[in-house]
Structures are given as structure tokens and as C-alpha cells.
Amino acid sequence: MNEPDRAVVTVDRLSKRYGDRSVLRDVSLRVHAGEVFGLLGPNGAGKTTTLETIVGLRRPTDGTVRVLGRDPSIDRRYVTERMAVQPQAATLFPTLTVAETLDLFASFYRDVRRPEEVLDELDLGEARRVRVKHLSGGQERRLLIAIALIGDPEIVVLDEPSAGLDPQARRNLWSIIRRQQERGTTILLSTHHMDEATQVCDRIAVLVDGAIAASGEPETLVREHAATATVTFEVPGRTTADELRSHDIPGEITVTAKGAVSLVGIVTDDPDAVLRRLTFSSGLRPRGFRVAHGSLEDLFIDLANRPASAAEGDRAHSP
Numbered sequence: 001m002n003e004p005d006r007a008v009v010t011v012d013r014l015s016k017r018y019g020d021r022s023v024l025r026d027v028s029l030r031v032h033a034g035e036v037f038g039l040l041g042p043n044g045a046g047k048t049t050t051l052e053t054i055v056g057l058r059r060p061t062d063g064t065v066r067v068l069g070r071d072p073s074i075d076r077r078y079v080t081e082r083m084a085v086q087p088q089a090a091t092l093f094p095t096l097t098v099a100e101t102l103d104l105f106a107s108f109y110r111d112v113r114r115p116e117e118v119l120d121e122l123d124l125g126e127a128r129r130v131r132v133k134h135l136s137g138g139q140e141r142r143l144l145i146a147i148a149l150i151g152d153p154e155i156v157v158l159d160e161p162s163a164g165l166d167p168q169a170r171r172n173l174w175s176i177i178r179r180q181q182e183r184g185t186t187i188l189l190s191t192h193h194m195d196e197a198t199q200v201c202d203r204i205a206v207l208v209d210g211a212i213a214a215s216g217e218p219e220t221l222v223r224e225h226a227a228t229a230t231v232t233f234e235v236p237g238r239t240t241a242d243e244l245r246s247h248d249i250p251g252e253i254t255v256t257a258k259g260a261v262s263l264v265g266i267v268t269d270d271p272d273a274v275l276r277r278l279t280f281s282s283g284l285r286p287r288g289f290r291v292a293h294g295s296l297e298d299l300f301i302d303l304a305n306r307p308a309s310a311a312e313g314d315r316a317h318s319p
């Protein structure tokens, strides 16, 4: 087990401006040892700028970034020996094979993992003799991740690792990330896929317009920000919203007639109370209950569409 509260990446009040354009404003976050931390946000929110500042490729205009206690733009060697970044596809040589490419990158490190083992973990064992220019998009992306892992880093930074992958390849990638976490690696990634954040991230921070709009465990954020659920069911014959309200059922009720039944939808923040009232006291003979809870996607859309001043209040929660 890792030390869960040891911060390996600390970002304090990071701001970045290009000329008079403000791209990041007061971004603060902590990534703890051994966790998978996700940076979420719509296009242009500042995810790449934040990650590139963390890896030392850009310097903050204001604020501080520390990786394992060091400034990554100054102690570059110390940091790059311990923190790996998934490179861009453009870094690869098209005529080298997969195995040759990994050997080349392995030669940059003092302590490396066995290339065959990394290739097998990334399901690239069978493609080891294929030239880079002949790889599929998914294989190329996995090779980029293999390159990030070959030096057995303490921290791995992945900028949109699932971009361009099909749903199955994305699921495979999530298993790879989880396996890497089990090896004790801390993983910092950016994504705009809500399902990815829910599936692989222990904690997330949502960046909107260069500022952190919310952060925490995905389930907690959903509970706090997307508290309502929708209960749907059907009732034989005809009923009305007024009749349901007369049974003291909490929530916003809509009723639609369909053939011999009435379809009912209730948006509520207390689905348990709705189900109790309906089954024990309404006498309505409801059936086919479904309860749909809010999702991270609802939260994301809500935060991305909120005016900047409304998101401001959430910043106090930044980790």
C-alpha cells in the first residue's frame, strides 16, 4: 500500500499568461503518491498548459509547482529521472520497429524495465517487429505509453491518453493504467471523457476557463453537484401528476399516457422516499421501476456552462 496522503505533485496558485491573455488562474492541486489523478475540462480549458508546467516544459507566470519537492523547471534532471511523460507521436521514427523504438528510449535511462515485459503488458508483444509507420492508431498510442513506462517512473503524466481510441481500446487502456497503479506508480492524466474519469481516477479536478471549478473523488462530486435522480415507472390505467402529488410524493412529476398504461417520471433528490411512498401508501400498483442517478457528465456540463462567478465558490474546495 502506498502512503496515500504524501503529495508527490503540488501546484499552488499557478497562473499562466501569454501576453495579456490569462490561460490559467490560481490553479492549486495536490497529487498523492499512488493515486490516479485526472484533470478534466473542455477544449482549451488549460489542461495541457497545467501538465506541461508540471513536467517543467513551461514556467509559471505566478505560483509554484513542485514535483517530489523539487521545481521541475530548475531540477530538470532529478524530476525527469523520476517522472515520465507520454511523448507526442511526432517523436517516433517511422522506420524503426516497435521493439527497436522501445530499446532506443530504454537507452536513455539508467534503470529500465525489461522491454518484452512492458510490450506484453501493453498488448504489443505480437507487434514487436512491426515498423512504427504500419501501426494502427491504438497500437501507436500504446507504444507511446510503453515509452513512458520503460524507465519505471514514480510518476507518469499522460495527456489525453485515450484520444482517438475506440471504446474497446479505451477499456484496455484503463486496465493498463490500473495495472500500473498496482505497481505503485502515481498517474496524472488529462481527459475530457467522463466515463474515463469515473472508471480510472481516484480523484479529479475540473478545469473550466483556466480555473479549477470543482475537485475531489468522482462519486463525491456527483453526489454534491448532481444530487437529483430520476425515478421512472408505469402504472396500469390512467393517472395524473395531481393524483400522484396527493400521495405526498416528493419531486417534479410528469405523466405520459401510453396504450393501457401511464408512464411516470419523477425528478427528485430523495428517490428512496419516492419508492417508499409509492409502494407502501399510494395503492397505485406501480411496476418497472428504474432509478437513474446524476452522472459526472451532468456535473461537467453544469460546471462548463456556469458563469465564472458561480464556479468561483467551488474553488475553495481545491485539493
Ligand SMILES: Nc1ncnc2c1ncn2[C@@H]1O[C@H](COP(=O)(O)OP(=O)(O)OP(=O)(O)O)[C@@H](O)[C@H]1O
Pocket: 018, 023, 041, 042, 043, 044, 045, 046, 047, 048, 049, 050, 192
Ligand atoms: N504558446 C501559447 N501561446 C498563446 N496561447 C496559448 C499557448 N499555448 C496554449 N495557449 C492557449 O491556452 C489555452 C489553453 O490551452 P491548453 O492546450 O492548455 O488547453 P487544453 O485544456 O489542453 O485543451 P484541449 O483539450 O483542446 O487540448 C487555449 O486557449 C490555447 O489557445
